[in-house]
Amino acid sequence: MSSVLIVTDEKELGTILAGKMEPKYGFQGILRASGTEALSMLQILPFELIICKEKIGVEFTAFKVCEYLITNKDDFDKEIPVIILGKSNLTGYARAEAIPANLSYDKILAYAGFLLGKEKIKPSLEAPPAPEPKSEDRTTVFVLPKGGLKAEADKAPEAVKKIVSKFYPFHVRYLMHLPENVKVDFGIYTRMKKGDEFEYNLKIPAGNIVSKADIDKLLMRTSKDLYVTKEEAAKASEFLNKFFIEKFRRSDLDIEKRLMINSDGFEILLESFKTSTFDKFSVEIIKEMVKSIDTLMKMPDGLNQFKNFLATHRLSYGYTHMHFTCLMIFSIVDKFEWGKEQSKNKIIYLSLFHDLCLGSDRLIKLHHKFFEQKNLNEEDKQSMLEHANASAVILENIVKAPKELTSLVREHHGIKSGKGFADSKSISIASLSMAFIVAEDIVTHYLDMQEKLDGTKDRVPSKEALTAYFSDMMKKYDKLTYADAAQAYQKLFL
Ligand SMILES: [Fe+2]
Ligand SMILES: [Fe+2]
Known part of the structure; x- marks a missing residue:
């Protein structure tokens, strides 16, 4: 039996898609929860279609899968179509197409059926409006205000x-979570009290590559707060x-x-x-x-x-x-x-x-x-x-x-x-x-x-x-x- 590879960490979505693929369209649905796992499947089994989340955790899953398909295209006898569940297809893979991740499960399934040649009519792929938060939902506390x-x-x-001042503080803890040798495109300042005013001193200029050693050196000489200019605050x-x-x-x-x-x-x-x-x-x-x-x-x-x-x-x-x-x-x-x-x-x-x-x-x-x-x-x-x-x-x-x-x-x-x-x-x-x-x-x-x-x-x-x-x-x-x-x-x- 031919197979469809489904790559998602959303259990319910994955189980429904994989479970319905066979009774509905006669394809075996194989479920994997990450890009890495998906690649191992691609190495051993032929697939007719891949349904893949754009991003799982920090992994750009669709990008990873499509990149593999492009680089290893000689290993496949045809181009496998990829449905990306997400906002955009930036993968550069011609047979990939992004569809809204919040489509109903039935629609995603029907579109897969359409690409597999089992459905005659292409379902509408318009995203449904985001649901209004329910006020009686006791587990949801956050409701972002309009605007x-x-x-x-x-x-x-x-x-x-x-x-409201010219410099915005940020917590030193942020720096400890930066990767090694990362380019920082905003200036980092410390400040000193001068009379009634503060004097701000540029410690790391914008565009610098910052190593862990640089950060350690900076932290040794400063108190808890570091600053960025108001203009660069949003970017920072x-x-x-x-x-x-x-x-x-x-x-x-x-x-x-x-x-x-x-x-x-x-x-x-x-x-x-x-x-x-x-x-x-x-x-x-x-x-x-x-x-x-x-x-x-x-x-x-x-x-x-x-x-x-x-x-x-x-x-x-x-x-x-x-x-x-x-x-x-x-x-x-x-x-x-x-x-x-x-x-x-x-x-x-x-x-x-x-x-x-x-x-x-x-x-x-x-x-x-x-x-x-x-x-x-x-x-x-x-x-x-x-x-x-x-x-x-x-x-x-x-x-x-x-x-x-x-x-x-x-x-x-x-x-x-x-x-x-x-x-x-x-x-x-x-x-x-x-x-x-x-x-x-x-x-x-x-x-x-x-x-x-x-x-x-x-x-x-x-x-x-x-x-x-x-x-x-x-x-x-x-x-x-x-x-x-x-x-x-x-x-x-x-
Ligand atoms: Fe307390
Ligand atoms: Fe308290």
């Missing part, structure tokens, strides 16, 4: 847009984000690598919230991070694996705190009546966003420990008091999050308005907020105990220390969901 983020940011309150953002976002899509991400990249992503987001350089790429990072956190949350025994990881590795404090909190809530949520109705996605968004407006790892750490707030300057004090509300405002204005989620973000310190900190255990907030508050408190103390073990071989708090802590903690949280959650958390540690 894009920029339009929405322009409408946002003053607190959201602070920065696209360039730097492209390499960073690709890292999330690598197929070889184990738990450790995933945690590291999540932590870098968190720091980058924190910076973009602080400097209001939030753009469409920040949205991409958020989406990738939510997916990535979700993957980690689904791993069996995730909480213990994370504790083991922390014993020997370090991540940013903010990311460590939020990931730990999220894991703890995931571990107990299904045990409670109030928890059964919670979407997991909402818990991830709450964990990821609630402290982002603090803008720095230092403030995130400080604000979890009330007793260390004395020496703050006015600006820091203000950020601390306002951060819950400010994070909720950003979620509302830029990300269009549902009300349910923004009110959880607002009340994560026990006060409904999101301004200030509750000094007693507030009873007028959602059960999930109470469970969140207890989880954050435990995480803060756990990380504190761990910090005190710095310098020892493995940084694991002893059973005695944990027992003593939990017996105190249980007294503090003695009512309502606070008490239920505290008890459930205790079981995770002791």
Whole structure:
């Protein structure tokens, strides 16, 4: 029987196309999930047709397949037609044709049938309109505003847009994700305080090929922030984000690598919230991070694996705190009546966003420990008091999050308005907020105990220390969901 090769990582699409190919048209459908796998098939079997996604992960799959067909054309007795599922055919292969990837499965199948000579009429290949997001879809938080983020940011309150200057900051973490010897076509600056002004110094001129050694040298001599000019900011953002976002899509991400990249992503987001350089790429990072956190949350025994990881590795404090909190809530949520109705996605968004407006790892750490707030300057004090509300405002204005989620973000310190900190255990907030508050408190103390073990071989708090802590903690949280959650958390540690 002749065969059709289907190359896609979308399970449902692949299975339907491969499954229907034989009963409908009498061709065997062979499914492969990457360009590399497709090439091995092309070496051993003849095909009548190839259906191939334009891009799978970071691989330009259609390009790879077509390039193979062009270079090895002598091995084939005829030119195999290729249907590219995607926007464009830039492969240079004459028999390839791109069709919209969001066509219905039936249409893709019918077009394949047409090319195979089994259908008389060519189906219409016009792309269907993108579906309107459903407001009741509890797992989708992102709905991009009409006119894009920029339009929405322009409408946002003053607190959201602070920065308009000649230079735009970007986080050094981006540079660590650039490949070796890459050409950078924008200038990279550092800055120094000169009186009341800043002086910007060009460190890497546009057009330079940058090696890892250059980056190391630059990082040794600079603080956290690097700058680009306003004119080159958009270009730089696209360039730097492209390499960073690709890292999330690598197929070889184990738990450790995933945690590291999540932590870098968190720091980058924190910076973009602080400097209001939030753009469409920040949205991409958020989406990738939510997916990535979700993957980690689904791993069996995730909480213990994370504790083991922390014993020997370090991540940013903010990311460590939020990931730990999220894991703890995931571990107990299904045990409670109030928890059964919670979407997991909402818990991830709450964990990821609630402290982002603090803008720095230092403030995130400080604000979890009330007793260390004395020496703050006015600006820091203000950020601390306002951060819950400010994070909720950003979620509302830029990300269009549902009300349910923004009110959880607002009340994560026990006060409904999101301004200030509750000094007693507030009873007028959602059960999930109470469970969140207890989880954050435990995480803060756990990380504190761990910090005190710095310098020892493995940084694991002893059973005695944990027992003593939990017996105190249980007294503090003695009512309502606070008490239920505290008890459930205790079981995770002791
Ligand atoms: Fe927090
Ligand atoms: Fe907070």
